[in-house]
Amino acid sequence: MLNSIIFYVFASVAILSAALMVTRRNAMHSAVFLITTLLATAGIFLQLRAEFLFIAQVILYVGGIMVLFIFVIMLVSLDTAVHQMQFARRKWVVLFIALALGFEVGFALWSTRGMPGHGLPVQMAAPADKLPPNSEALAGTLFHSYLLPFEIASVLLLVAMVGAVVMAKKRT
Amino acid sequence: MMPAGHYLFLSLALFLIGVIGVVSRRNVIVVLMSIELILNAVNINLVAFSRLFGDVSGQVFALFIIADAAAEAAVGLGIIIAFFRNRETVLADEMDLLKW
Numbered sequence: 001m002l003n004s005i006i007f008y009v010f011a012s013v014a015i016l017s018a019a020l021m022v023t024r025r026n027a028m029h030s031a032v033f034l035i036t037t038l039l040a041t042a043g044i045f046l047q048l049r050a051e052f053l054f055i056a057q058v059i060l061y062v063g064g065i066m067v068l069f070i071f072v073i074m075l076v077s078l079d080t081a082v083h084q085m086q087f088a089r090r091k092w093v094v095l096f097i098a099l100a101l102g103f104e105v106g107f108a109l110w111s112t113r114g115m116p117g118h119g120l121p122v123q124m125a126a127p128a129d130k131l132p133p134n135s136e137a138l139a140g141t142l143f144h145s146y147l148l149p150f151e152i153a154s155v156l157l158l159v160a161m162v163g164a165v166v167m168a169k170k171r172t
Numbered sequence: 173m174m175p176a177g178h179y180l181f182l183s184l185a186l187f188l189i190g191v192i193g194v195v196s197r198r199n200v201i202v203v204l205m206s207i208e209l210i211l212n213a214v215n216i217n218l219v220a221f222s223r224l225f226g227d228v229s230g231q232v233f234a235l236f237i238i239a240d241a242a243a244e245a246a247v248g249l250g251i252i253i254a255f256f257r258n259r260e261t262v263l264a265d266e267m268d269l270l271k272w
Contacts, residue, residue: 167250
């Protein structure tokens with residue numbers, strides 16, 4: 001009962017502030033609403049007993065990436081951008097793409113409604129008090145089965161770091 | 173845990189809002205933020221199924237997606253800064269240097 005109340009509160013906050021993020025004119029307001037969405041998603045991770053991802057989401061997304069975004073928004077001139085037109089003149093294309101995608105995925109969900117886990121309450125999911133400690137299980141899987149992808153991800157981050165520095169450097 | 177369909181529909185709604193943002197906004201920074209929203213919607217799916225099947229591989233994958241999002245944001249914002257320095261604009265439809 002409490003579980004579902006928590007889920008619905010976080011889900012409605014996430015969807016509402018995501019919609020506000022897309023529709024606000026001011027990029028800074030969009031950033032703040034995106035932070036709200038990310039925090040609500042972090043709450044849903046916690047409700048799903050993914051404690052490590054909850055922490056990673058708060059520290060990495062909200063503390064790292066969004067600070068970077070806000071930094072750049074403040075760096076490029078905000079005042080002139082607000083008064084320009086913010087939406088492209090192709091409302092019908094946007095509406096069509098959104099409706100088509102929504103119909104497609106919704107139909108996929110609807111047509112698989114008999115499969116375990118969708119719609120039906122799940123018997124498979126372990127009760128919350130039977131789960132292994134989350135960080136421990138995650139670390140075991142990450143460093144045993146996914147060691148090579150982990151190393152590749154570190155190379156990717158190194159490349160992205162060098163790339164970002166080169167991109168943002170002033171040409172002399 | 174809630175029925176998995178609830179998580180799927182939450183993820184679908186966030187994904188669609190992100191797609192609308194990517195297609196309809198002119199400000200490139202907001203487009204990048206919408207892409208972050210899309211990646212985040214995918215993460216909800218992965219974590220929900222990871223909980224459903226009792227297998228933490230989904231959470232490992234979500235962790236990789238977060239790392240990818242960080243890399244993408246860093247490079248994308250670097251490009252935006254470089255472009256703003258050259259052309260004094262952040263609007264997507266004025267970025268036509270490669271257009272013939």
